[in-house]
Amino acid sequence: xxxxxxxxxxxxxxxxxxxxxxxxxxxxxxxxxxxxxxxxxxxxxxxxxxxxxxxxxxxxxxxxxxxxxxxxxxxxxxxxxxxxxxxxxxxxxxxxxxxxxxxxxxxxxxxxxxxxxxxxxxxxxxxxxxxxxxxxxxxxxxxxxxxxxxxxxxxxxxxxxxxxxxxxxxxxxxxxxxxxxxxxxxxxxxxxxxxxxxxxxxxxxxxxxxxxxxxxxxxxxxxxxxxxxxxxxxxxxxxxxxxxxxxxxxxxxxxxxx
Amino acid sequence: xxxxxxxxxxxxxxxxxxxxxxxxxxxxxxxxxxxxxxxxxxxxxxxxxxxxxxxxxxxxxxxxxxxxxxxxxxxxxxxxxxxxxxxxxxxxxxxxxxxxxxxxxxxxxxxxxxxxxxxxxxxxxxxxxxxxxxxxxxxxxxxxxxxxxxxxxxxxxxxxxxxxxxxxxxxxxxxxxxxxxxxxxxxxxxxxxxxxxxxxxxxxxxxxxxxxxxxxxxxxx
Numbered sequence: 001x002x003x004x005x006x007x008x009x010x011x012x013x014x015x016x017x018x019x020x021x022x023x024x025x026x027x028x029x030x031x032x033x034x035x036x037x038x039x040x041x042x043x044x045x046x047x048x049x050x051x052x053x054x055x056x057x058x059x060x061x062x063x064x065x066x067x068x069x070x071x072x073x074x075x076x077x078x079x080x081x082x083x084x085x086x087x088x089x090x091x092x093x094x095x096x097x098x099x100x101x102x103x104x105x106x107x108x109x110x111x112x113x114x115x116x117x118x119x120x121x122x123x124x125x126x127x128x129x130x131x132x133x134x135x136x137x138x139x140x141x142x143x144x145x146x147x148x149x150x151x152x153x154x155x156x157x158x159x160x161x162x163x164x165x166x167x168x169x170x171x172x173x174x175x176x177x178x179x180x181x182x183x184x185x186x187x188x189x190x191x192x193x194x195x196x197x198x199x200x201x202x203x204x205x206x207x208x209x210x211x212x213x214x215x216x217x218x219x220x221x222x223x224x225x226x227x228x229x230x231x232x233x234x235x236x237x238x239x240x241x242x243x244x245x246x247x248x249x250x251x252x253x254x255x256x257x258x
Numbered sequence: 259x260x261x262x263x264x265x266x267x268x269x270x271x272x273x274x275x276x277x278x279x280x281x282x283x284x285x286x287x288x289x290x291x292x293x294x295x296x297x298x299x300x301x302x303x304x305x306x307x308x309x310x311x312x313x314x315x316x317x318x319x320x321x322x323x324x325x326x327x328x329x330x331x332x333x334x335x336x337x338x339x340x341x342x343x344x345x346x347x348x349x350x351x352x353x354x355x356x357x358x359x360x361x362x363x364x365x366x367x368x369x370x371x372x373x374x375x376x377x378x379x380x381x382x383x384x385x386x387x388x389x390x391x392x393x394x395x396x397x398x399x400x401x402x403x404x405x406x407x408x409x410x411x412x413x414x415x416x417x418x419x420x421x422x423x424x425x426x427x428x429x430x431x432x433x434x435x436x437x438x439x440x441x442x443x444x445x446x447x448x449x450x451x452x453x454x455x456x457x458x459x460x461x462x463x464x465x466x467x468x469x470x471x472x473x474x475x476x477x478x479x
Contacts, residue, residue, distance in 0.1 A: 038369055039366060039367050039369055040365075040366040040367075040369065041369055042365065042369050042370055042371050043362075043365050043366050043369075043371065046371060119353070122352070123351075123352075126349050126352070127347045127348065127349040128349050128350075128351050128352060130311060130347070130348075130349065131348065131349045131350065131351060132351065132362075133331065133334070133335060133338055134309070134338050134339075134341065134343050134348075135338075135339065135362055135363040135366070135415070136335045136336060136338055136339025136340075136363065136367075137335070137362075137363070137366050138332055138335060142366070
């Protein structure tokens with residue numbers, strides 16, 4: 001019994017410690033956003049844009065087909081079930097509020113979060129972080145800050161792309177290839193999406209971006225010496241990111257829709 | 259006024275099974291130290307210590323008479339910026355070109371990305387044989403070229419202190435004479451240097467004092 005209690009206690013302490021470290025890292029990066037020293041702005045801007053390009057622009061050829069598949073699949077299924085009257089509302093609820101954010105987050109985790117954890121681990125092991133410090137530059141400002149801003153902005157853009165492609169593209173696919181009656185689908189969608197849905201989308205994007213970036217940075221920086229720790233850190237980072245995103249998604253949905 | 263002053267400086271570095279116990283060491287302008295150690299790990303650790311890359315267990319590190327505060331890594335950045343560190347664990351940033359690596363510090367502190375290499379750096383690149391490889395990523399360079407690029411980056415940052423580990427391994431043999439010329443010119447400007455080398459001629463030429471490291475203790479000769 002003592003052994004089990006001890007095990008649970010150790011795990012709980014370690015988890016609490018890990019979560020506090022994540023919050024501390026988030027705080028440290030946020031402080032950098034508001035400090036805004038003149039030195040390094042151009043470099044930070046460039047790295048941020050590169051991050052947006054890697055995470056958002058390069059992900060478009062993947063997210064667009066996924067959104068089309070999801071959109072058309074859901075329209076086909078719900079058009080039959082709902083008898084077309086509340087199809088727009090159902091689609092708005094499912095895609096804009098829940099599926100869009102989660103699928104986008106999952107895609108970003110698979111493509112970019114793992115890449116960030118790998119890159120930071122690599123930079124740490126091969127002394128690139130030391131090289132940045134030896135140049136008198138704060139690695140938090142040049143490595144962490146651009147990734148946080150870049151990934152958060154990229155997720156927000158991908159949310160919008162996913163929602164638009166899933167709804168409009170899905171509608172077009174169903175309209176072109178099937179005879180399923182959908183009534184005045186676009187008008188229903190227009191009526192169903194409220195300002196709250198848009199605000200919630202933005203809030204989810206910000207929180208997902210922060211959770212994904214900070215978790216990956218933390219796991220990346222925790223690899224110190226062994227190259228064999230890198231796969232472990234990537235695996236932990238990706239699973240944790242997805243879990244945090246799901247939890248954040250549920251919390252935000254409860255806060256706004258219940 | 260010493261540039262660096264270590265007082266009762268204790269370092270414990272279990273990874274390489276090395277430690278230093280209550281070291282006292284002062285380095286002034288125009289000093290040129292050669293490290294003679296009982297193990298290369300210990301010599302390397304001392305160089306890392308001078309580069310502020312190892313956190314001490316106890317003791318004080320004075321840089322230009324100002325005590326260095328190790329409680330936050332950001333306090334070390336202004337000192338690290340002034341130290342040229344050419345050692346086996348020096349690296350280049352992998353996801354940018356060699357040219358961008360050489361300009362990285364200036365990109366940051368001059369807040370501009372439209373900078374070009376200054377004449378001194380260009381001359382170093384040309385004479386040390388990496389000028390035509392400046393637009394490559396570091397991983398595409400051979401190991402000697404990569405180490406040469408690192409050496410150029412450190413020399414180009416106009417350091418207040420130069421730490422060099424086995425320069426004979428860093429620079430291509432055919433270009434070594436040019437490197438020694440550059441180093442001599444820099445030392446004529448009273449740049450203090452701490453070096454590790456297995457080349458006795460090099461040590462004789464470029465050092466005026468010796469640091470003996472044995473079993474975690476330091477003596478000057």
